[in-house]
Amino acid sequence: MPNLQFWYEFASTYSYLSAMRIEPLAAAAGVSIEYRPFLLGPIFHAQGWNTSPFNIYPAKGRYMARDIARMAEERGIPFAMPPGFPQNSLMAARVALVGCDEGWVAPFTRAVFSAQFAEGAQIADRQVLQRIVRNLDLDFERILSAIEAPDIKDRLKRQTAEAQALGLFGAPSFVTSLGEVFWGDDRLEQALAWARRS
Amino acid sequence: MPNLQFWYEFASTYSYLSAMRIEPLAAAAGVSIEYRPFLLGPIFHAQGWNTSPFNIYPAKGRYMARDIARMAEERGIPFAMPPGFPQNSLMAARVALVGCDEGWVAPFTRAVFSAQFAEGAQIADRQVLQRIVRNLDLDFERILSAIEAPDIKDRLKRQTAEAQALGLFGAPSFVTSLGEVFWGDDRLEQALAWARRS
Numbered sequence: 001m002p003n004l005q006f007w008y009e010f011a012s013t014y015s016y017l018s019a020m021r022i023e024p025l026a027a028a029a030g031v032s033i034e035y036r037p038f039l040l041g042p043i044f045h046a047q048g049w050n051t052s053p054f055n056i057y058p059a060k061g062r063y064m065a066r067d068i069a070r071m072a073e074e075r076g077i078p079f080a081m082p083p084g085f086p087q088n089s090l091m092a093a094r095v096a097l098v099g100c101d102e103g104w105v106a107p108f109t110r111a112v113f114s115a116q117f118a119e120g121a122q123i124a125d126r127q128v129l130q131r132i133v134r135n136l137d138l139d140f141e142r143i144l145s146a147i148e149a150p151d152i153k154d155r156l157k158r159q160t161a162e163a164q165a166l167g168l169f170g171a172p173s174f175v176t177s178l179g180e181v182f183w184g185d186d187r188l189e190q191a192l193a194w195a196r197r198s
Numbered sequence: 199m200p201n202l203q204f205w206y207e208f209a210s211t212y213s214y215l216s217a218m219r220i221e222p223l224a225a226a227a228g229v230s231i232e233y234r235p236f237l238l239g240p241i242f243h244a245q246g247w248n249t250s251p252f253n254i255y256p257a258k259g260r261y262m263a264r265d266i267a268r269m270a271e272e273r274g275i276p277f278a279m280p281p282g283f284p285q286n287s288l289m290a291a292r293v294a295l296v297g298c299d300e301g302w303v304a305p306f307t308r309a310v311f312s313a314q315f316a317e318g319a320q321i322a323d324r325q326v327l328q329r330i331v332r333n334l335d336l337d338f339e340r341i342l343s344a345i346e347a348p349d350i351k352d353r354l355k356r357q358t359a360e361a362q363a364l365g366l367f368g369a370p371s372f373v374t375s376l377g378e379v380f381w382g383d384d385r386l387e388q389a390l391a392w393a394r395r396s
Contacts, residue, residue: 047255057245059367063381070388169257183261186384190268 001032002177004195007163008109009040009171010089010096010123011052013068013081016113017185018172020077023106029192035105037096038163039089039156040171046164052086071185078118087116088124090156094147095129097155104136111135199230200375202393205361206307207238207369208287208294208321209250211266211279214311215383216370218275221304227390233303235294236361237287237354238369244362250284269383276316285314286322288354292345293327295353302334309333 006022008015026033044052054061065081072079092112099105111132115121121128130140146152166175174182174191178198182191204220206213224231242250252259263279270277290310297303309330313319319326331338344350364373372380372389376396380389 057367059365062365063367063379066379067381067385074388167257167260169255169261181261181264183265184384186382187265190272 002195005034005175007036007173010092011086012171014185015172016117031195037093038160092123200393203232203373205234205371208290209284210369212383213370214315229393235291236358
């Protein structure tokens with residue numbers, strides 16, 4: 001089965017749009033999705049930015065909020081800008097890496113995005129993550145120990161470095177097994193079509 | 199007939215993609231297109247940029263070239279990055295304003311984009327513009343006098359200031375008669391659908 005890497009950042013609004021539709025689209029295309037959570041912070045930092053470009057360039061930020069609201073309405077999913085943007089996604093990304101190993105990354109990812117962009121929750125809040133993890137019938141204490149071990153911390157750093165090495169500069173991004181890179185929720189269908197050709 | 203403003207910059211690769219398809223899409227949607235050439239330079243400058251963000255952020259620039267090449271191939275139009283990017287689009291934009299008054303802006307716009315992104319020509323080159331204008335059966339000397347008059351120069355400045363006042367920060371952008379703004383070739387279909395509702 002052809003494969004497509006889904007590179008996403010939990011604080012990213014456009015990653016939310018893709019996370020909420022990638023599974024049915026991938027199933028219809030016969031492509032399997034490899035979840036690749038990473039952090040945009042270090043990549044933005046390397047470009048000289050200390051926050052999201054949507055904060056640095058206010059006209060772009062205002063447009064983004066309106067654009068996402070329109071797209072979400074068209075797709076029948078809820079959306080509200082959460083208090084505080086971008087949120088700190090470090091803990092959620094580490095938990096997602098545990099989910100990659102254990103097979104629950106897809107529902108965890110959707111739940112984190114929904115908590116943030118549909119319910120306005122703070123995803124850096126331990127209690128928010130606890131609720132999400134327990135709703136997946138998982139042991140939160142066990143996962144907390146796992147993400148505090150050096151292994152997961154290092155893997156998230158390596159994954160972010162790999163994103164940078166691939167030339168990724170935003171999220172979501174999609175990478176086929178032949179290394180073809182697509183950026184943005186708007187390119188998801190095209191990325192799936194290219195993955196099928198790979 | 200509902201109306202949609204098409205805000206574009208002649209040096210912009212994504213504006214090329216839209217210019218080459220907007221007329222048939224608009225005709226099918228029953229929407230009339232109002233051509234609004236403007237300059238991104240002053241808008242970028244106000245954000246602290248002295249060139250295109252595709253030059254300032256090389257990973258983004260490399261991605262853009264690949265993305266446009268894939269989209270152009272999919273749509274069956276030629277594309278090659280011209281020597282020198284972004285090109286100086288001042289003279290072409292001024293001529294386009296004359297075309298707005300005289301009804302030939304649409305074919306002129308497509309011809310300028312094709313010269314630049316299909317044939318690799320320099321659109322700041324007077325001979326290139328002369329050839330384009332003559333192919334439209336127009337008198338180049340008369341148009342040269344028109345664009346050297348203060349009226350056209352001022353109008354281009356005002357049009358660029360209007361783009362900024364609308365919150366535009368990139369090209370192409372599309373604005374409905376109710377002021378709904380869409381950014382990017384990817385939003386052309388959605389912008390046309392919203393224009394129909396206006």
